[in-house]
Amino acid sequence: xxxxxxxxxxxxxxxxxxxxxxxxxxxxxxxxxxxxxxxxxxxxxxxxxxxxxxxxxxxxxxxxxxxxxxxxxxxxxxxxxxxxxxxxxxxxxxxxxxxxxxxxxxxxxxxxxxxxxxxxxxxxxxxxxxxxxxxxxxxxxxxxxxxxxxxxxxxxxxxxxxxxxxxxxxxxxxxxxxxxxxxxxxxxxxxxxxxxxxxxxxxxxxxxxxxxxxxxxxxxxxxxxxxxxxxxxxxxxxxxxxxxxxxxxxxxxxxxxxxxxxxxxxxxxxxxxxxxxxxxxxxxxxxxxxxxxxxxxxxxxxxxxxxxxxxxxxxxxxxxxxxxxxxxxxxxxxxxxxxxxxxxxxxxxxxxxxxxxxxxxxxxxxxxxxxxxxxxxxxxxxxxxxxxxxxxxxxxxxxxxxxxxxxxxxxxxxxxxxxxxxxxxxxxxxxxxxxxxxxxxxxxxxxxxxxxxxxxxxxxxxxxxxxxxxxxxxxxxxxxxxxxxxxxxxxxxxxxxxxxx
Amino acid sequence: xxxxxxxxxxxxxxxxxxxxxxxxxxxxxxxxxxxxxxxxxxxxxxxxxxxxxxxxxxxxxxxxxxxxxxxxxxxxxxxxxxxxxxxxxxxxxxxxxxxxxx
Numbered sequence: 001x002x003x004x005x006x007x008x009x010x011x012x013x014x015x016x017x018x019x020x021x022x023x024x025x026x027x028x029x030x031x032x033x034x035x036x037x038x039x040x041x042x043x044x045x046x047x048x049x050x051x052x053x054x055x056x057x058x059x060x061x062x063x064x065x066x067x068x069x070x071x072x073x074x075x076x077x078x079x080x081x082x083x084x085x086x087x088x089x090x091x092x093x094x095x096x097x098x099x100x101x102x103x104x105x106x107x108x109x110x111x112x113x114x115x116x117x118x119x120x121x122x123x124x125x126x127x128x129x130x131x132x133x134x135x136x137x138x139x140x141x142x143x144x145x146x147x148x149x150x151x152x153x154x155x156x157x158x159x160x161x162x163x164x165x166x167x168x169x170x171x172x173x174x175x176x177x178x179x180x181x182x183x184x185x186x187x188x189x190x191x192x193x194x195x196x197x198x199x200x201x202x203x204x205x206x207x208x209x210x211x212x213x214x215x216x217x218x219x220x221x222x223x224x225x226x227x228x229x230x231x232x233x234x235x236x237x238x239x240x241x242x243x244x245x246x247x248x249x250x251x252x253x254x255x256x257x258x259x260x261x262x263x264x265x266x267x268x269x270x271x272x273x274x275x276x277x278x279x280x281x282x283x284x285x286x287x288x289x290x291x292x293x294x295x296x297x298x299x300x301x302x303x304x305x306x307x308x309x310x311x312x313x314x315x316x317x318x319x320x321x322x323x324x325x326x327x328x329x330x331x332x333x334x335x336x337x338x339x340x341x342x343x344x345x346x347x348x349x350x351x352x353x354x355x356x357x358x359x360x361x362x363x364x365x366x367x368x369x370x371x372x373x374x375x376x377x378x379x380x381x382x383x384x385x386x387x388x389x390x391x392x393x394x395x396x397x398x399x400x401x402x403x404x405x406x407x408x409x410x411x412x413x414x415x416x417x418x419x420x421x422x423x424x425x426x427x428x429x430x431x432x433x434x435x436x437x438x439x440x441x442x443x444x445x446x447x448x449x450x451x452x453x454x455x456x457x458x459x460x461x462x463x464x465x466x467x468x469x470x471x472x473x474x475x476x477x478x479x480x481x482x483x484x485x486x487x488x489x490x491x492x493x494x495x496x497x498x499x500x501x
Numbered sequence: 502x503x504x505x506x507x508x509x510x511x512x513x514x515x516x517x518x519x520x521x522x523x524x525x526x527x528x529x530x531x532x533x534x535x536x537x538x539x540x541x542x543x544x545x546x547x548x549x550x551x552x553x554x555x556x557x558x559x560x561x562x563x564x565x566x567x568x569x570x571x572x573x574x575x576x577x578x579x580x581x582x583x584x585x586x587x588x589x590x591x592x593x594x595x596x597x598x599x600x601x602x603x
Contacts, residue, residue: 065515066556069575075556076511091512120513127518186577192519192546194553261586262593266576269586 037250040167040221042346043112043339044144045307047168047223047251052296052307053382054342057113058104060097061090061303062128066120067152068188068204070174071266072227072257075120090303091119094131096318098139103321104305105140106331108312109338115146117170117300123153130160137165142332146170148225152188152204154211162218169215170253171208172225175233176243178202183232186266209247216248223251223294228275228283229267230257241287252287253294256280277398278440281409295410349384371490373402375409376477377438377462379446386468386476390449391418396438399473401481406474412437417453435460443480445473502564503536504549509560516551516561525551 045052066075092100105111114136116122122129133145147161148170161169175181181201188200195203215222224244226237233240241252257274259267266272275283284295306312377396379388394416398409414434431453438444444462447469457464468476484490503524506516510531517525517532524538534551541563542549552561552569558576559568572580 064511064513065554066513067515067554069556071577075513120515125514128514187575189515189554192550192553193548262590264583264586264590266578269578269582 037221043343044146044168045113046115046146046297047294051346054110054346055112055339056108056110056305056307057115058101058111058305059115059117059300059303060092060100060132061119062092062094062097062132063116063118063122063125064091064120065124066118066150067124067190068121068150068200069186070150071184071186071272072229072259072268074264074268076264090318092318094128094135097132098135100316100318100321101136101143102140102328102331103324103326104316105143105335106324106326106328107315108306109331109335110307110342111143111335112339113144113146114140115148117148119303121150121153122147123149123157126153126157126160130164133164133166139328140332141165142335144168148172149211150204151208151211152190153207155207155214158211158214158218158220161215162220166220168221168223170223170225171212171249172227173205173208173212173240173244174226174229175201175236176205176209176240177236178205180233180236181205184229209243212244212247212249222249223253224249225253225255225297227257228254228280230273230275230279232272234275234279234283237283238286251294253297254280254284254287255297255299258299276439277410277412277437295408298411371403371485373400374443374481374484374490375400375441376443376445376480377412377441378473378477379444380473385470385472386445387447387470389418390444390446390453390464390466392416393446396434396441396444397473398441399477401477406477406481431456435462438462442484445476445480502541502543503539504534504541504551504569505536505562505564506532506534506551507560507562509557511557511560513556515554515556519550519554521545521550 041047041051043051043055045055045057066073069075101114116129116132129147133147136143136145143165145164145166146168147166149157149172151171151173154169154171174184178198178201181204182198185201185204187194187196188204189195190200190203194200212222212224222244224240226233226240228234228237237254241254244252257267257272259265259272259274261268261271301311301313303313304311305316376399378386378399379390379393379396380386381388393414395411395413397411400407400409414437415430417430417434434453435456438460441462443465444457445465445468447466449457449464449466454464465480468479471479481490506525508531512527512531514527514532517527520534520539521542522538522540524535524540525532526535546553549561549569555561555570556575558570558572558574561569563569572583576583
């Protein structure tokens with residue numbers, strides 16, 4: 001059978017087919033890391049803001065069992081339309097998973113990382129998880145292996161984890177206080193008993209902390225994920241950040257709670273609100289004083305395939321893989337070539353960026369008096385430049401400009417205004433939704449913006465700006481900020497129109 | 502004396518390795534318990550192991566059909582609220598199927 005062959009030249013030229021991501025951003029979550037850790041994570045799409053445009057990852061869903069219940073999770077996990085952690089379409093056996101990884105790694109040579117993240121807890125399925133890792137370390141030694149866990153079974157698994165090609169573990173730690181934990185975890189399964197409430201949360205926290213210490217002692221990198229649940233653990237996560245950093249975690253990823261009634265989760269059905277963009281950013285900033293923060297996480301499904309922000313899982317279902325003929329040796333050679341080319345390209349970009357950063361500081365921000373920070377949204381297809389039409393963007397990158405410089409804050413998803421039709425079902429038009437998603441931003445930079453959205457954007461206090469098409473994002477953001485400063489727009493708070501919107 | 506896994510099982514494998522009698526086996530459409538092997542864990546554990554890790558309320562029942570994990574006992578979601586949600590989901594599903602047929 002003819003394989004769906006990648007047009008590798010085109011892929012590389014376009015930065016791996018990246019559609020609209022945070023290219024060219026400040027990459028600040030890796031900036032403070034010691035060199036030996038940077039070397040380990042530079043080509044890991046989940047850890048490096050820059051790498052995620054170039055390198056791909058996949059998750060294999062071999063771990064359906066779980067040993068705890070979280071209030072944001074529903075264990076009936078088979079909806080193909082949902083994109084969030086803990087959701088998959090098919091659970092694989094270890095053999096099937098290995099086959100899938102080999103097939104994907106042969107077809108997507110940008111692939112560097114294989115993760116096991118569920119849909120349950122990988123370490124609650126030790127035989128299935130480790131059988132997959134064992135076989136992959138043999139058959140595809142160039143692929144990095146990762147595992148993500150709730151931490152309950154971590155201490156007993158550390159020995160086995162350290163035997164494989166695993167140099168990163170992610171632990172989801174939502175609290176270090178059992179009273180907070182009791183509001184997040186209704187039960188844990190521990191030593192042959194289901195333990196409910198605070199007592200269960202206490203055991204979970206103890207095991208998570210113990211596991212974290214054991215891993216860092218062995219030199220295994222630990223990233224900590226936390227789900228921000230307003231009113232439950234939001235303020236507490238600053239303390240979590242401080243504790244996990246003191247125990248050696250190298251990166252903290254604070255993610256927003258995903259809770260909708262249709263997910264059938266406790267939080268979804270109880271109407272627990274998710275954080276707003278503003279609340280999330282404030283908390284990330286509060287934690288950042290203590291910790292390297294990660295801001296580009298896309299909260300992938302447990303069976304995601306491809307670059308971050310895309311999912312090519314449907315190209316690699318088991319029935320399609322059965323029909324593929326793959327030359328593994330040739331695929332590995334190809335991967336090495338592609339990875340080397342990407343590394344070279346990244347190095348050139350790094351040099352160019354360092355030069356640019358200096359320029360931006362000198363031209364835009366020098367001697368500026370204390371001015372208020374401004375959020376700007378950017379429409380981009382990638383490559384670090386403003387190159388997407390307002391109406392075609394399915395995602396906006398949010399940057400913050402202040403007199404200290406320009407930094408990447410987050411990405412916000414939306415429905416492309418030009419494809420959204422008249423309404424999205426509940427009477428809200430695609431444009432309304434985009435404007436709502438851009439709340440807090442005062443400028444939207446894009447390569448082009450039509451006449452129709454112009455008025456509503458201005459009315460919402462968001463200035464459309466198409467004057468910096470094809471310019472580098474950070475320079476353009478700095479230039480617009482400087483224009484605002486000269487125009488006296490930074491002296492006061494954003495105008496009342498935006499607040500009312 | 503035996504427990505039974507019923508159709509709400511989501512095939513998560515959690516119970517299978519815990520059974521002290523190897524009474525649980527993978528089957529289609531869901532895992533099953535061999536009634537000749539199941540002892541309800543009496544003599545081995547305080548609580549039946551399968552029912553102690555099962556995340557799905559109502560999926561494991563005893564010989565009288567009594568749910569070991571009744572609605573609301575694991576997720577904390579009020580049964581009435583859950584029923585309302587399930588009815589809404591089923592209605593949406595029916596609408597989708599009808600729309601497809603039409």
